[in-house]
């Protein structure tokens with residue numbers, strides 16, 4: 001029997017519909033069991049998952065206006081429910097900032113993707129604080145029942161970027177102190193992600209939370225530019241979509257095709273900091289992410305503070321001169337592909 005919630009999970013969620021007590025779970029095609037857990041939170045699992053089956057958290061809409069990956073996830077739910085997409089592992093689908101999705105904005109009070117790992121407790125009156133706490137609980141509960149075997153826990157958090165990028169699709173990997181995994185790099189390659197940014201300090205993103213607190217192989221994907229619902233050319237996101245479907249079907253890495261190239265790696269070496277309102281960022285307002293600059297280039301000034309490029313080449317990521325004084329106005333990275341790929345475990 002068709003379940004309207006599963007046929008269009010996005011529309012169901014945007015409408016604010018909540019299932020009655022009798023309608024919170026059921027079985028769909030192929031014996032997949034589904035459970036509605038919260039607004040925008042849906043768990044799906046095969047009737048008899050293999051013992052060491054993967055547990056995959058797939059999230060989108062942590063920024064409410066990043067519509068394309070939200071639509072992809074909603075289509076994925078529909079295809080699993082109808083039996084046209086295979087599911088051999090546990091799956092938790094999360095549409096992140098539902099209220100912001102309804103308003104077609106990034107967030108209402110605070111960037112949800114800066115409130116994880118407990119930071120929501122510091123802004124209790126923020127509209128986003130309860131949602132950050134709820135999404136932390138959802139992830140914790142989901143992974144509590146997951147296999148502890150290495151590589152069994154995955155979190156793919158899908159975003160679209162505001163600005164252009166020298167690498168159109170890239171990923172950010174959280175810093176937990178653990179080495180980066182070969183399986184993740186291979187999966188990113190299969191998803192046609194051409195560059196990976198490696199953080200070197202702890203963050204407050206959702207993928208950082210699941211990596212640190214839940215032991216997940218976690219990544220944040222930046223999949224091209226933001227557009228309104230229905231206006232996305234979803235074929236541009238086919239690489240990530242197919243790779244996610246392979247991961248869920250258990251066919252990831254076993255196709256026998258020529259392996260996709262691993263992404264290039266870039267490690268954060270510094271940040272540009274805005275100290276005062278006199279801050280001046282000396283790059284074009286629309287400079288693409290990962291634009292390279294040569295040694296000696298002055299990228300920012302603010303009173304006595306200067307940011308001068310020290311390496312032969314440094315690239316700027318997420319420049320933003322409009323942040324509040326004291327905050328980060330840009331990340332600086334250098335290429336570390338060789339060292340990174342040779343140290344994957």
Ligand SMILES: [Zn+2]
Nearest residue numbers: 063066159160
């Ligand atoms: Zn985003």
